[in-house]
Amino acid sequence: MQEKKIKILKLLFSHDEIQKSTLMDLLNIKRWQLQEYLRELERDGYLTNNRKHIRIQINTKTQLMKKLNERFDLVKLLWRSNDLVLQYISKDPNMKPQELMKVSGLSNATVFRALADFKEIRLISTITTLDDPDNLIPTLAVILKAEQID
Numbered sequence: 173m174q175e176k177k178i179k180i181l182k183l184l185f186s187h188d189e190i191q192k193s194t195l196m197d198l199l200n201i202k203r204w205q206l207q208e209y210l211r212e213l214e215r216d217g218y219l220t221n222n223r224k225h226i227r228i229q230i231n232t233k234t235q236l237m238k239k240l241n242e243r244f245d246l247v248k249l250l251w252r253s254n255d256l257v258l259q260y261i262s263k264d265p266n267m268k269p270q271e272l273m274k275v276s277g278l279s280n281a282t283v284f285r286a287l288a289d290f291k292e293i294r295l296i297s298t299i300t301t302l303d304d305p306d307n308l309i310p311t312l313a314v315i316l317k318a319e320q321i322d
Contacts, residue, residue: 173250176201177209181218182246184228185238191224216319233315240308248289253278255316257286261296262313 176199183190183198196206210221218234220227228234240246249258253276260272267275272283290296295304304310 173255174209175247175251176205177213178247178250180209180213180226181228181234181237182241184219184226185241189225189227192226195226236308236311236315239306240312243308244293244295248293249295250316252286253282254286254289257283258290258309259313259317261290262310 179199180195183195192203192206192210195201196203199206201209210219210226213219214221217229217231218237220229228238237246240249248254256276256278257272260276261267269280269283269287272278273280276283278286287296295309
């Protein structure tokens with residue numbers, strides 16, 4: 173997921189609603205960029221968008237993301253290819269980096285960057301030991317995979 177879209181979600185989790193002009197200022201983006209991000213987030217069921225205000229949609233996906241946002245840095249969790257690595261390690265928390273590269277098609281640098289991000293936010297305690305006592309990550313992985321299919 174793109175970093176700016178994650179930041180929009182994070183802002184919406186901390187506000188009931190937010191004005192488009194405020195989002196443009198906070199994210200330092202132009203109106204057309206914001207419209208593109210909002211269109212994609214609305215299409216994926218994350219928010220509702222009217223002429224001036226944006227609100228988070230209340231559904232299983234957004235509630236899960238909100239809960240994860242309270243525990244982890246969503247940017248580190250989902251940006252770049254981290255969401256793809258997350259899908260694989262949620263299926264097999266003991267998967268080794270070399271196997272991750274093989275099954276995902278991602279480069280060595282990408283896999284190790286994602287794992288370093290996960291370690292930094294304390295999602296994993298060693299290279300691929302998943303630390304998720306609430307078992308939220310596998311649910312998120314299913315949702316992310318479904319979005320890729322759409």
